Amino acid sequence: MIPTIKRIYKNKKDQVAxxxxxxxxxxxxxxxxxxxxxxTSALEQAKADGEDIDEATINSIxxxxxxxxxxxxxxxxWGTLRPILAALGATLAMQGSWLGPLIFFVAFNAVxxxxxxxxxxxxxxxxxxLVQDLSGDLLKKLTEGATILGxxxxxxxxxxxxxxxxxxxxxxxxxNGKTTITTVQNILDELCPGLAALGLxxxxxxxxxxxxxxxxxxxxxxxxxxxxxALGILGK
Amino acid sequence: MSTLQIxxxxxxxxxxxxGSVLDEWQTHRPLIACSVMGIILGDPATGLVLGGTLELxxxxxxxxxxxxxxxxxxxxxxSTILVIVGHQSISKGIAIALPVAAAGQVLTVFxxxxxxxxxxxxxxxxxxxxxxxIEMLHFSxxxxxxxxxxxxxxxxxxxxxxxMVQSALNAIPDVVTNGLSVAGGFIVTVGYxxxxxxxxxxYLMPFFYLGFVLSGYLKLSLLAWGAVGLILALVYVQLxxxxxxxxxxxxxVQVSDGDLPEDELED
Numbered sequence: 356m357i358p359t360i361k362r363i364y365k366n367k368k369d370q371v372a373x374x375x376x377x378x379x380x381x382x383x384x385x386x387x388x389x390x391x392x393x394x395t396s397a398l399e400q401a402k403a404d405g406e407d408i409d410e411a412t413i414n415s416i417x418x419x420x421x422x423x424x425x426x427x428x429x430x431x432x433w434g435t436l437r438p439i440l441a442a443l444g445a446t447l448a449m450q451g452s453w454l455g456p457l458i459f460f461v462a463f464n465a466v467x468x469x470x471x472x473x474x475x476x477x478x479x480x481x482x483x484x485l486v487q488d489l490s491g492d493l494l495k496k497l498t499e500g501a502t503i504l505g506x507x508x509x510x511x512x513x514x515x516x517x518x519x520x521x522x523x524x525x526x527x528x529x530x531n532g533k534t535t536i537t538t539v540q541n542i543l544d545e546l547c548p549g550l551a552a553l554g555l556x557x558x559x560x561x562x563x564x565x566x567x568x569x570x571x572x573x574x575x576x577x578x579x580x581x582x583x584x585a586l587g588i589l590g591k
Numbered sequence: 592m593s594t595l596q597i598x599x600x601x602x603x604x605x606x607x608x609x610g611s612v613l614d615e616w617q618t619h620r621p622l623i624a625c626s627v628m629g630i631i632l633g634d635p636a637t638g639l640v641l642g643g644t645l646e647l648x649x650x651x652x653x654x655x656x657x658x659x660x661x662x663x664x665x666x667x668x669x670s671t672i673l674v675i676v677g678h679q680s681i682s683k684g685i686a687i688a689l690p691v692a693a694a695g696q697v698l699t700v701f702x703x704x705x706x707x708x709x710x711x712x713x714x715x716x717x718x719x720x721x722x723x724x725i726e727m728l729h730f731s732x733x734x735x736x737x738x739x740x741x742x743x744x745x746x747x748x749x750x751x752x753x754x755m756v757q758s759a760l761n762a763i764p765d766v767v768t769n770g771l772s773v774a775g776g777f778i779v780t781v782g783y784x785x786x787x788x789x790x791x792x793x794y795l796m797p798f799f800y801l802g803f804v805l806s807g808y809l810k811l812s813l814l815a816w817g818a819v820g821l822i823l824a825l826v827y828v829q830l831x832x833x834x835x836x837x838x839x840x841x842x843x844v845q846v847s848d849g850d851l852p853e854d855e856l857e858d
Contacts, residue, residue: 502790504820
């Protein structure tokens with residue numbers, strides 16, 4: 356907010372007051388900060404021009420936007436856009452293609468900067484009216500749509516980008532000199548492909564909700580991998 | 592390693608460190624961090640493949656709200672150096688990266704504690720409308736986070752030698768390295784679970800299972816699944832009854848009281 360405050364308040368006392376207003380906790384998905392900064396700037400401008408806007412209004416509106424904007428921003432950016440682009444980029448990169456990191460970097464940042472620019476302009480032009488715009492169905496629709504797309508893609512990723520091979524041998528039958536080995540994994544794949552991955556993901560979700568730290572879970576899975584491989588239960 | 596390379600390593604890891612707190616340019620994602628590090632160290636191909644592999648494992652690592660996730664920044668930079676300088680395999684790289692990510696997480700918390708002091712100092716600067724000081728504090732707090740990644744990384748870059756890495760990693764028995772690469776296949780689920788928990792909305796979970804079942808039986812590319820998901824989302828939002836009840840009357844009420852919508856993801 357500093358450039359705005361410098362621009363519109365010339366008097367030191369007003370500057371201190373404005374700085375105090377904005378030197379507080381604020382946290383939102385970065386790509387969605389545009390509308391808030393724009394709207395707050397518009398409000399400060401109006402206040403400097405002598406309109407009757409009290410401090411509490413500016414701050415409570417600013418804080419009030421945190422929730423709904425994070426509500427959209429987190430699923431859109433971290434739940435949908437980044438995983439899709441990152442999984443796509445990573446797949447290309449593992450095949451040795453430089454398109455992988457390039458697509459990820461360019462596409463993600465293009466969307467992010469576009470959102471920031473457009474959001475900032477929106478907030479600046481609409482001012483207080485923005486709150487009314489956002490209280491309509493648009494944000495809710497966007498949140499719901501992004502969540503659906505994100506969840507759907509996660510379902511695909513869980514199945515396609517997880518490798519579990521439970522190579523524990525269940526039966527060994529020899530017919531006509533050909534040996535057929537059936538492992539636990541073969542049976543699970545018969546039931547439904549990727550079932551083990553789904554089970555593991557759901558277990559991880561449950562444990563994370565129980566406040567187990569992700570890094571602890573990673574090390575537990577590490578240990579499971581080593582033990583499982585040593586005992587011949589898990590294969591590559 | 593030449594002096595120029597060490598300087599470049601320092602600069603790049605500083606940028607990566609900034610990226611990991613700002614979460615803007617995504618330079619801290621392994622896909623970017625490892626690839627560029629590979630270019631600096633003269634082995635772009637290895638950096639690229641390692642980046643792709645680590646990226647999948649770290650897919651869901653994110654800082655939502657105040658929660659801390661494993662540190663992908665430090666993990667990427669240090670593991671790339673060790674893999675390339677020590678001529679190690681990608682799976683050994685993963686074995687290096689994960690403990691480093693844990694250490695990095697601890698360092699991040701430490702760096703954040705330091706920056707609290709910067710915030711207190713800026714509280715003081717505000718009293719005098721000292722813009723210069725506030726801006727200085729703002730950027731130097733970021734500097735702390737940059738150094739958090741660049742100091743350990745540069746130290747590793749200076750002191751690492753191929754023989755050292757090889758003898759250290761060769762001391763690890765095969766069972767462990769193979770087990771680790773097996774584990775690498777399903778450690779990704781932790782990341783998936785983090786994303787899923789963030790987006791968890793009970794009445795929308797069928798879409799998750801739909802994606803799971805469909806992708807199990809149909810072989811389509813990720814982009815094709817993205818398109819299918821997008822169509823599903825559009826159709827569902829159009830049909831969703833909660834957007835049809837609000838006809839005229841309620842929207843007029845909403846304008847008059849100007850209340851903010853309840854955030855449905857926060858319950």
